[in-house]
Amino acid sequence: MSGRALLVMAALAALPSLARSARAQDARLAGRLAPAVRAAVDAQIDSARADRLPADPLVLKALEGASKGASGPRIVAAVRALRHDLRVARDALGPSSTEAELVAAASALRAGAAPERIERLRTARANTPLTVPLAVLADLIARGVPADTASSIIGDLARRGARDDGFFALRAEVERDIMAGVAPLGAVTMRAREIPTAPAGPPTSVPPPEE
Amino acid sequence: MDDERDPLIDEIAASLKAPVRVSPELDARVLARIRRPRPGPLARAWRWLAEPRAIAVSPLAAGGALAAALLLAALGIRRERAARPGRGAAPVADASPTAAARGAGDARLAGARREMGAGARVVHFVLIAPGASSVAIVGDFNDWSTTATPMHRASEGGAWSVSIPLRPGRYAYSFIVNGRQWMPDPLAPPAPHDDFGKPNSVVTVGGRAT
Numbered sequence A: 001m002s003g004r005a006l007l008v009m010a011a012l013a014a015l016p017s018l019a020r021s022a023r024a025q026d027a028r029l030a031g032r033l034a035p036a037v038r039a040a041v042d043a044q045i046d047s048a049r050a051d052r053l054p055a056d057p058l059v060l061k062a063l064e065g066a067s068k069g070a071s072g073p074r075i076v077a078a079v080r081a082l083r084h085d086l087r088v089a090r091d092a093l094g095p096s097s098t099e100a101e102l103v104a105a106a107s108a109l110r111a112g113a114a115p116e117r118i119e120r121l122r123t124a125r126a127n128t129p130l131t132v133p134l135a136v137l138a139d140l141i142a143r144g145v146p147a148d149t150a151s152s153i154i155g156d157l158a159r160r161g162a163r164d165d166g167f168f169a170l171r172a173e174v175e176r177d178i179m180a181g182v183a184p185l186g187a188v189t190m191r192a193r194e195i196p197t198a199p200a201g202p203p204t205s206v207p208p209p210e211e
Numbered sequence B: 001m002d003d004e005r006d007p008l009i010d011e012i013a014a015s016l017k018a019p020v021r022v023s024p025e026l027d028a029r030v031l032a033r034i035r036r037p038r039p040g041p042l043a044r045a046w047r048w049l050a051e052p053r054a055i056a057v058s059p060l061a062a063g064g065a066l067a068a069a070l071l072l073a074a075l076g077i078r079r080e081r082a083a084r085p086g087r088g089a090a091p092v093a094d095a096s097p098t099a100a101a102r103g104a105g106d107a108r109l110a111g112a113r114r115e116m117g118a119g120a121r122v123v124h125f126v127l128i129a130p131g132a133s134s135v136a137i138v139g140d141f142n143d144w145s146t147t148a149t150p151m152h153r154a155s156e157g158g159a160w161s162v163s164i165p166l167r168p169g170r171y172a173y174s175f176i177v178n179g180r181q182w183m184p185d186p187l188a189p190p191a192p193h194d195d196f197g198k199p200n201s202v203v204t205v206g207g208r209a210t
Helices: A003-024 A035-050 A056-067 A072-093 A099-111 A115-124 A131-142 A147-159 A164-179 A184-192 B007-017 B024-034 B041-050 B059-083 B097-102 B107-116
Strands: B121-128 B135-139 B159-166 B169-177 B181-183 B201-205
Touching: A035 A056, A035 A072, A056 A072, A056 A099, A072 A099, A072 A115, A099 A115, A099 A131, A099 B169, A115 A131, A115 A147, A131 A147, A131 A164, A131 B169, A131 B201, A147 A164, A147 A184, A164 A184, B121 B169, B121 B201, B135 B159
Parallel strands: none
Antiparallel strands: B121 B159, B135 B169, B169 B181, B169 B201
């Protein structure tokens, strides 16, 4: 085999890794991160892509840290933590989940929701986007509603066919109550009863009600 | 019976029956008061408006008027809520179709929204910062660029606003006041985690991504 042929073969063998590196080189990161930080973030993005996780949320997390003047290690740690949350979210929601759903689920996880609760939410609302229920779940927990209670209420509403508007209304009313001095737990318990849900359909195979 | 009558009573009765002597000037004074000048047209109109009178209204007309009044009141409340954000206003995109319609009049926004797909909605962000010389919004929707999305002074009352078309999803964001002060949206949900010591708010756009 000639030297030239060997060179071509080596180049072909290196193509996949070159392509991976090129994909990780998100143009938005150029000039926003120090070279060492960028290399570490690129490695996280590569790992996410290998796991079939969306890379965009990781890029945005790094850009957020850069804009806020965070240190390199802090940026890398935040990106790594988000990648972890996205993976747990994907495991809970399934491989067909959208990027928006994964971002919302990662936020709910970070707020304190349990992965099992998120998995049950997917079962309860299999063919409808879960972005809004997950986002409202995260928001309620962030407002001080205990994670278990918030998960139960959101799961119950999803199972009973509540629409996105209903979830938004729940969040808005709870926020209003909390600002008026009502305890978060009392507010969400009271307001959840007011959210319209779809009329009961024919019996289907559903998991037992959450506590 | 007559013998028992008290002479004092007779005296009082006689006094009451006596004709009253009225001063001759009294008639003149009374007539002067009665002959007031005729009021002008404005005064007559005001008297016509202010004078109570019975008005007959059919139940149908009364119901229609009540419904119109309620509708106007509801519209007024919505406008007032949108315009009175306190120090900030929760972004309205997640409120569903009404929110999207608020920006529909802006051709530029409508075009951007079309480019983003049918699921995109225009989100209206408002911050009340009376003393600010500049306000920008930064977030997941503009790659956290501190200069890409300046907000515009919407009124003399210190309201700054900007409308941004967003696809369905959840976005973290923050305001930057005077080019250096990071500030979450006071009335929007806070992001549940703060990775960099400067807390964010979140906005969620519902619907199915296209």
